[in-house]
Amino acid sequence: MSAVAIRTPQQTPSVLRVVGERTSDARRGETTVVLPLRHAGPHEVCVRWEVRGPAHLPVVAVLGGISANRHVAASRTFAERGWWDAQGDARWLAAHRVVSIDWVGSDGTLDAPIDTADQAAALAAVLDVLGIDALDAIVGCSYGAMVGLAFATTHPARVRHLVAIAGAHRPHPFASAWRALQRNVVALGQLQCDEAQGLSLARQLAMLSYRTPEEFGARFDATPILDGGSARCASEAWLAERGAAWAQKTSATAFVRLSESIDLHEILPSSVRVPTTLVAFAEDRLVPPDDIRALAAGISAPVRLQVLHSPYGHDAFLKEPDAIAHVLARALDCCEEACA
């Protein structure tokens, strides 16, 4: 057990707690910092982080979707599977020192508007604590891609390459409408004392936006089952199970504030001055490829855009490990060459 406290002029992160020796293969910590939340003013928050891999390797921040957390992959010290392990090939991580955080707001204790720039400020505070001046790369997926874009805008000197998968510079108005209705469903459940069911339904609605008709057409029957005088569609049980599991581990406040955070995300493409690799999925109904094309056209640095096909739509970032591994091999090699 060791504790480190580093001060910077703008922010004053203080380390609450660190688990894991400096010599172990991974460490976790909690850092309190006063974040100047863009829409809610200064708030003291506790940022939970994990770092994995030896200090001499290139440092990468790996940031996932809104339901991801600081535990990216298993290590000797923290042996449970991480979210990247769950989605496929995590071997590329072994060649890097990996930093990640639990999203600010994900524990449900902060009931205020949070945006992606606030998450970027939290990541910067953790880098201060860890003594990391600059990241060799950020690999961000979905919400993590938006946070990566925000970080590249607010801290351009602290990252050398950005890989943003299935994220754009702004939310699409149709996707925003979809999320707004999910938040209203949560509110209906909350006001009426059935928070779990409201959360479950909101998550199920979100699932539809993450997936595609192509997947559902191949996976589920068109004929419903009549059960107790009502029809149950073929996908209902699967959706309900996913919704209930999710509601059990998530607070309504966390869901609403992180969902809202996506809608508050807004950066100017030209303010991104870091070499960037963008990945879009042609079938993504949440982050349309056209929005990522517009972002690519506006970035003020070398940019490479890859548009991939997947029946999984937005969730391809989780469900297409081979394609993602290929993108990362190319992007991070390029980054490492640039840094060599």
Added chain:
Amino acid sequence: MSAVAIRTPQQTPSVLRVVGERTSDARRGETTVVLPLRHAGPHEVCVRWEVRGPAHLPVVAVLGGISANRHVAASRTFAERGWWDAQGDARWLAAHRVVSIDWVGSDGTLDAPIDTADQAAALAAVLDVLGIDALDAIVGCSYGAMVGLAFATTHPARVRHLVAIAGAHRPHPFASAWRALQRNVVALGQLQCDEAQGLSLARQLAMLSYRTPEEFGARFDATPILDGGSARCASEAWLAERGAAWAQKTSATAFVRLSESIDLHEILPSSVRVPTTLVAFAEDRLVPPDDIRALAAGISAPVRLQVLHSPYGHDAFLKEPDAIAHVLARALDCCEEACA
């Protein structure tokens, strides 16, 4: 005021009430009939109908979406705008005798599974009452297209041409999932004593499935407004207004049973032995053009398929009056020639 009662061997429709003289330009009536509901067994239901135009003109049943009713267009007798008037050019109706019905279940008094074949049986019972042996055509949009397809299957001798706009032989599993979640949102509202809000949210979710990202992208801003510590997306007020207006005029039972009815819709394309014109919208996210193509390929009669483009997606059947008028001019001319 006049009353007519006609008996047929299978069904025994009895006329409850007729409004309007035989000599007036339009009449309305209510007919009780025992319908052998496909999933719920025999039920006595009251079918409300309207007929408009003189008896010597070609007879067309005009059937709209689940929120449509028997009042297709204004007449001298019933001067309020009908749902076809609201969507555009209703001049073609003047050349026809027009029959329509309120959907069985739309008044919320029948809490049992209803399907499109049951609606077709209700239409047939009304034709018995009106002394109409066979329709020159059915023009059905969305749910009305499904009912038209069911009628062509169960009563092939009673219709000479079918125009089915934005409807297929079965629901798509993704659209079914979307509807199932809407019904679950209604149930959340009902159980928790906020039926109006549950219905409103369900309708708003349905609206998203009727429209497209293209329309929302052109119509609404990406930046939300922060209002009392929460973000409100640009489309939220518009959606909420539509949802509330709809909840005010619809019962939860009607919504749930008609929504379910779409999921219970299932016909064998080869069982359609009536000349058919099909219209699909390329951007329709609820009834994908590929499903309508599969239907076209299977129909056992001359079939013409037109795929049209519209930023309104599924709602193009309401929002593209010129394109629809063009389709009808061609389809009904052809039908009238065939009948001449």
